[in-house]
Amino acid sequence: MESSLPPADEPPHFMVFPLEVRQQIYAELLCSFGEPKKDPETAEEDANMRRIDQVGSLAQTAILRTNRQIYEEAKEVMLKQNRFVRIFTYDIKALTLPGPIIVYTTDPDNDPIVEQFRWAVMSYTIMDNGDGGTQLQQSTTNFIILAKDLGAFLRALVGPENNYPTLPTGTEHKIVLHDPFRLSVDPSYDTLEVQKRLLQPFRDHFRGFTDVKIEGNVDNELAQTVLAEVSNEDMPDPQMFIRDVVYLMDEGYVYLGNNIFFKASQAWIRVDLKLKRLKAGKLWQRVKEEFGVVFRDRLADLCCTLLGHMAQQNVAEMQIASNMEEADAEMLSQKYSEVRRLGSLALSAGTLYEGHWQPSAAQRGHIMFRAAKAARFAGDIVTAAIFIHGALMDQPNDASFMQEATEIKSRE
Template sequence: MAPATARPFPFLSFPREIRDKVYRELLCNFDPPPTKVLPSTMFTFEQAKHSIDTAVLRTSTQIHREAYDVMVKTNRFVLIESAGGLPIRSIMGGLRVPVITADRDCAQRFKGYVLAVSLSTKKPAWRDDEAIPTGPCGLMILGRDVRLFCEAFTDGDNHMPGFSANLSLTITVGPAVAHPVPRYKNTLTDFFGETTQKTLLHPFRSRLRGHKGICVTGCVSPDLAKAVQTEIAQDECADHQKVFDDFAAAKERGLAHFRAKDLTAALLAWQDTALDIERIHRGSSWAGLATRGGPDFLARMAELYFLLELNIAHVHLIGMERGIPNYPTFDFQAEQALEMARSSIKKSFWADDWKWQPSAVQKAKLCYRTALFLRLEGRMEHAGAAMAWVEQALRLVPGDAAILREKEKIAAWVELGG
C-alpha cells in the first residue's frame, strides 16, 4: 500500500479575518510595559518582552504581504534617532520605555515605521561616557509606548539643564511611504488618513510642552502639523498661582499620609512633588512664571521646595534609625535631600541675583537633620561636623528639647569613639 502523501495546510482557504487573527497572534504579541522602576535599571534600556514568531513572513508572497500589513498597522513601529549629545538611555530608562531593539543599524534597516522621531540638541551639556552615554543612537519602540516616551521626555530638564530649550525634534509621519514598495508588500499610503495622523500625533500634543524647536512633517496635513507644533511650543505652565496651589496641595496630601503613619506613601508623594518642581524650575516655563509671579511667587515656591526636601530627609532619617516596612531606605537619599535643601537657599538658585531666606526655625531644622544624618551615618570622621551642625541649630533656636537631646547623643557618640 502506497504511503499517504501529506497535504499542505489550507491556510489561505480561511476567511481573511481569521488569517489576520493568526497574524496578530504570531507578530503582535508584546508584553505590557513594566510597572516598577528599580535604581539598578535607571541607565539601561528596557528590552520589550514578546513571543513573536516571524517564520510566517517567509511562507509565501501572499501571506507575507498580508502578515506584514497586519504587523506594521497593529504594532505601529516607531523609530527614535538621536544625533548625539542627549542622555537618551537615562531619560528612557527612568520610565522603563520598552525598546524592541537598540541596535542602531538594525533599527535603521527596518522600513515599516509609522513614525520617525529625530532628536538633536544645540548645546550638548554632557560628554559621552560609560555611565551616561550620550552618543548617536537609533532604536525601535511600539506605537503604544509613544505616550510613555513623551512622559519620559518631560523629565528631560531633570537629566540635563537646558534640555527643553536646546532640543530640536522632528516628527515624521509615515516614513515608510517614502521607501520603494517591493512586489511582496502592500503600499501603506492609504493607512495614513486624517484619523491615523491625529492618533499617531496625539501623545506628542497632549504630553509635550515648552519645546520650541519642533517640526512635524511627512504624511500629515499642513494644518494638523502646524497645530501640533504650536501646542508643543506652548509653555507647560502659565498661571503661577495655579502652579503654586497644585504643588502646595500635593505637599499636603503627603502630610496627610505622614499623619496617618503611612510613611511610604508620604515619602513617594513628597518626592514626586519635589521632582515636578525641579522639572518646571529647569524648564522653559520657569522664566515666564517667575516674571508674572514676581518675588512673592519665588518666595512661596522656595519655601515649599525647601520644606519638601526637609520632609523627604526626615522620612529617610526615620528609615535609617528604625526602618520603614516595605520601602528600601538608602543613606544617600537622605543626604541628597539635605543637599538639595541647602542648595535651594543659595543666591541665584531660583532667579538671577535673588535669594530666599528661611526663618530661624526652618534653618534650625536643616542644621538639626544634617547633624542627625551624620550621627546615623556613623562615620567617626564626621563627628566634629555633626557637633558643629547641632550647635548651630541651638544658636538659632536656643533651648529646643529635640536639638538638646541630639547634642547629647552626638557627645556620647564622640566619647564612645574616642
C-alpha cells in the same frame, strides 16, 4: 526585526484555512506582543520599571519560521497592523519606558537594527541641545515601540517618572512621518486622519517645547498647527500654582509620617518637577516680571521646605537601616551625602529663584539638625557634633536638638 527567511518546506495543515482566517491568527499572535497581566498590589511599583519585550525573543514569533509563505503573510500583517515607531535618543536618560519595547539597543554602531528598520510609520529623535541642563546617560539609545504606546511614552517622558525639568527648553525634537507601504496612493485611505492620530500624543503631552520639527509625509497645515500647540504654554495662576505645590507636599509628608517612603518620594518628585520646570521654562521671565519678588520668595520658601522633607526622609531611612543587625555602611554613607547636599540646596533657594528670600533661624536649625542625625547614623561623630552645635546656636531651646546633642555627646 526581520529574521532570516525560513526554509521552503512543505506547507503545514494550517494553510488549508482561508487567507482571511490566517490573517486573523497572525494578528492575534503578532499584534499584541503578550501584554502581561498586572498584579494590582504591585502595579504602581512595576509602572516605574522599564520592561523590554524584544520581539525576537517572544514565543509567538516562531510562526514566522514555519515556511516561506507563512513568513511573508505573517510579516505583512505584523508590519502593517502594529504601526511601529522608531525612537532615537541622544544624551537623554529615559528611566521609564511604559509599554512593550519591541527592539532596544544602546550600541547602534554595532547593532543598527532600529536604524535599518524600513517599516516604521514614524521616526522620533530626541537630542540634548548641549546646554548641560538635561540628565545624561549614554550617547545613544534606539528602540522601537508601537504607535499605540507613543502616548504613554510621551506622558512618562514629560512627567515625574523621568523628572526632566529642562526637557521643553533644553532638548531638540524631530518627528518624521513615513508611508512605508505607500498607502497614501489609495484614494480610500484617509491620509490626513492617520497623520492626525500619529501626531495626537504630542498635542496631548507637549507644552512649551521650543525646538520641535515635523517632517516627512505630513500635511503642512497640520504640521504647523501641531508645532504651534506644542510650543504654546499658558501662564500659571500664581495662587493655584502655590496651592498645588502645598497640597502635594502635605500629601508626601503624611506618607513620610507613616513610613510609606515610596509614595512620599513620588510626591516629592512631583513637587520638585513642578517647581523646577517653572524655573527652567520659557515663561520664567514673564513670571518674574508679572508676579514679582513676593511670588519668587514664596517659591524659594517652598523649595526649602521640600528639600527639608526630602532630607528628613533620608534620615528616617538611615535610622531604620542603622537599627538593623548588619547596617549597610555604603547606603548610610550615600544617604548622609544626600542629606548634606539637600541642606546646601535648601540654604541657597533664594538665589535659585532670584529673589530676596533667606532661611529663617528655625529653617537653618532644622537643616543642621538633620545633617547632625545623618552624620551620627553614618558614624561621623565629629561632624555630627559640629552640626548639632550650629543647630543649637539657631534654636537653643529646641528639645529635640538638645536630645540629639546628648546622643552625640555619648558617642564621642
